[in-house]
Amino acid sequence: MDRTGECRRRGAQDGFTLIELLVVMMLIVVLASIVLVQYGNAVTRSKEAVLRQDLYRLREAMDEYYADKNRYPPSLGALADERYIRSVPVDPFTNSSGTWREIAADPVPGSTDAELGIGDVRSGSDQTSLDGTPYSEWE
Secondary structure, eight states, X not given: OOTTXXXXXXXXXXXXXXXXHHHHHHHHHHHHHHHHHHHHHHHHHHHHHHHXXXXXXXXXXXXXXHHHHSXXXXXXXXXXXXXXXXXXXXXXXXXXXXXXXXXXXXXXXXXXXXXXXXXXXXXXXXXXXXXSOBGGGOO
16 A cells, blocks of 8 residues: 555556557657668768869860960879869869879860860769759769
């Protein structure tokens, strides 16, 4: 008997059943998996934004180089050496600044310059973006 004079029954009301614990654990697992997927997508979206910005800046620097010298740069390293960019950026998907794919410039009509230089740059990654396009094809 407790202080109120009633007999208190021990057993079923003292804790949780195994089924209740399993249901709570399954809910936690489902919520955690949703959070992990969202986190992974957020990280990928931020890397994609960095890649877009890097491609834009590299192409802008190549255009400035062409406007100044009337020819395209021989390499991305030349852009850094001649201070058009501070340094060659790191590709966010390959984690290397040496994996950029340098695309040769189209020959200028009437030009006899044998050295074409690079007219475009692409990511060296073989991965696919969240929208299904390969990073190596981003313009």
